[in-house]
Amino acid sequence: MIHFPVLRTRRLTVRMRELAMIDAIALAAIPPHLNEEATTAFLRSAVDDVQGVENPEDWTVQERTMAVCHYMASTLDDGPDFSLAGGKANFSDYLLGEQDYPSEHVEVGTIEGDRWEARHLTGALAGAIERLQGELPGVSGHAHWRIGRMAAQLIVNGDAVPSAGDVDAALIERMRVIANYPESAFVQLLDAFEAARHELDHLFLLEADEHGLMALPREDSAAEKPPARFPVGSCITELARYLGGKPAAAGP
Incomplete structure (x- = not known):
């Protein structure tokens, strides 16, 4: 039985x-392209108890990433500061341990006569973006994630797009x-959204490409590091992957 230290964040x-x-x-x-769905399934199985925000779909994507990395730090062979990108980087190159959950919303500004604010991206909202890939004609990949996040x-x-109920229908309409x-x-x-959402950064600097969310290295990282992902498939054994009909994991 593996022992996991208690994970504590602001929320x-x-x-x-x-x-x-x-x-x-x-x-x-x-399926491997459903990263957010897999993360939610993982957290529902791996979380024994939580105080604060109970539903992992209501956690921010940064909080979800932190929980996945906490599990990896306790289970991977190379320990708490596990290696990434084939040994080119380590977990500590991406963790903003001193920067936790800020305010709930930030002001974006008044544009075209409308007043805009920005909020955090939650697991529920990220999962909806993921599921809606291909539903907006002519928009795919990186553009889909950019418009989806907006x-x-x-x-x-x-x-705001609701984070419960028929999230997909509300999100695709927006x-x-x-x-x-x-x-x-x-x-x-x-431009206003990009400036505002950085005020919401915490725990990780998360961006998105055509494959979904990824973590950027800390700005004070000693050398240039590549973006990183923390797939929950790295948290399971090769036997589980084999029995689930999947090839060997590539690692984080």
């Missing part, structure tokens, strides 16, 4: 447990609206 106190084999097999069966995180005149803005208005909104 969460989390006690974790080792995955049961049946949960690891189920995790291995999730739709999910931006609040216009107090109106994505359509934003994607159909005139180009000048879209660029202005995007």
Whole structure:
């Protein structure tokens, strides 16, 4: 039985447990492009107790990444500061341990007569972006994630995409609206959003490419490091992957 230290952040106190084999097999069966779905399934199985925000889908994507990395730090062979990117980097190159959850919302500004705010990206919202890939004609990959994050995180005149209920329907409708803005208005909104959302950074600097979310290295990292992902598939054994019908894991 593996011992996990208690994970404490500003909003969460989390006690974790080792995955049961049946949960690891189920995790291995999730298609590899559904990273957020796999992360939610992993957290529901690996979290033994949580004080604070109970539902992992309501955690920020940074808090979710922190919990996954906490599990990796206790289970991977190279210890708490585990290696990444084929040994080119370590966990500590990405962790903003001194920077935790800031305010709930930040001001974006007034654009085209509307008042805009930005909020955190949660697991529920990130999962919806992931599921909606290909639903907006002509938009895919990196563009899908960029517009999806804008739709999910931006609040216009107090109106936000709900984080419960039919999130997918609400999010795709907001994505359509934003994607159909005139180009000048879209660029202005995007620039303001990018500036504002960095005020919400905590624990990790998370960006997105065509494959989904990824962590950027700390700005004070000693040398240039590549972006990193922390796939939950790295948390399960090769036997679980085999029984779940998957090839060997590539590692974080």
